[in-house]
Amino acid sequence: MTEYAGSRATGWRDAGSEDLDRSIQEHMEAGRKGAAARIARDAGRYEQALEWFRELDLHMQAGACLRALDRTEEALAELLREDPAGTAYRKCCFELIPVASELDRLDFDIDRYLTAFVDEGPRDRDEIPTYLQLAELFERTKFPRGAIRCLTKVLEAHPDHEETRERLKALERGDAPKETRSRGASATVRGLPPLPTLDELRALAREHAPSG
Known part of the structure; x- marks a missing residue:
């Protein structure tokens, strides 16, 4: 390593x-x-x-x-800020993942930055713990598909890694925290426009009331 x-x-x-x-x-x-x-x-x-x-x-x-x-x-x-196309990119990912995990943060920018790192997969067994740490971060931040992608890449390189295989099976069965499975429904509720106030409802009623 x-x-x-x-x-x-x-x-x-x-x-x-x-x-x-x-x-x-x-x-x-x-x-x-x-x-x-x-x-x-x-x-x-x-x-x-x-x-x-x-x-x-x-x-x-x-x-x-x-x-x-x-x-x-x-x-x-x-x-x-490290250039993803630069020679230090992969080393930087090994610095970045523990920091993001410590902050419990994985937003769009971090996910995009780590895409090439995940796609390459671990080069040797010593790198597997970092990929598992990232998969766990994906799970905690409610991105199970990202976790599945990480675990799949580990198994492609090391098909005999039983811990990874068991974690992947659990995710594919849907044995994720309830918050993860209900994420779509919660997002739908949060995405609705706010309910009108009572005064706004009264104004709407007056506006559409029949004339005469």
């Missing part, structure tokens, strides 16, 4: 402050702001690293810093 941006090198955490500052300064003077930002991040200087990652439009790395700072809402927005 690929080592994603959320992982942290530990070496700089043990470095002395002077050594750390010297190394960062050397990279900055050489025009290597990205390297300086990574050192700052690995040393736990997330605010400093965040500023430089943002200046470089490295949204995935900036999002990881925001998450480390417990600025979860901002982290989600930053991660969604």
